[in-house]
Amino acid sequence: MKDEIEELMLSGQKQFDDNEGYVTVEFSCRKKKLNEIEEFIKKNEKSKLGQWIAMECDTCVEYHGEGFVHVSLEKPRMIKEMKSGSNFIRILSK
Numbered sequence: 001m002k003d004e005i006e007e008l009m010l011s012g013q014k015q016f017d018d019n020e021g022y023v024t025v026e027f028s029c030r031k032k033k034l035n036e037i038e039e040f041i042k043k044n045e046k047s048k049l050g051q052w053i054a055m056e057c058d059t060c061v062e063y064h065g066e067g068f069v070h071v072s073l074e075k076p077r078m079i080k081e082m083k084s085g086s087n088f089i090r091i092l093s094k
Contacts, residue, residue, distance in 0.1 A: 005029070006040060013047045016073050021049045026072035028060040034092065037071065041093045050075050051094075056087035 005027065012025030029037065034054050041052055050073045057070035069089060074082065082088050 021075045052092040054089040
């Protein structure tokens with residue numbers, strides 16, 4: 001995984017926690033990179049307030065092309081709502 005994504009995830013997660021979840025942390029990546037991102041999450045400190053999730057996203061596909069997904073850090077109550085949608089892929093951080 002590229003260092004920029006790792007830095008974005010770590011710094012974004014810190015801002016998310018420091019601001020009680022009122023900061024948006026999200027990016028697009030290829031679906032085939034999700035396992036690599038999940039491994040990175042397992043090896044680093046987890047967010048105290050949120051979880052990383054992946055979902056299908058029309059905007060990501062329109063902008064980047066087929067095979068891209070949306071990854072974001074979300075509060076648990078938002079995840080509960082998102083899980084019922086057909087575009088939800090999985091929770092990346094447990």
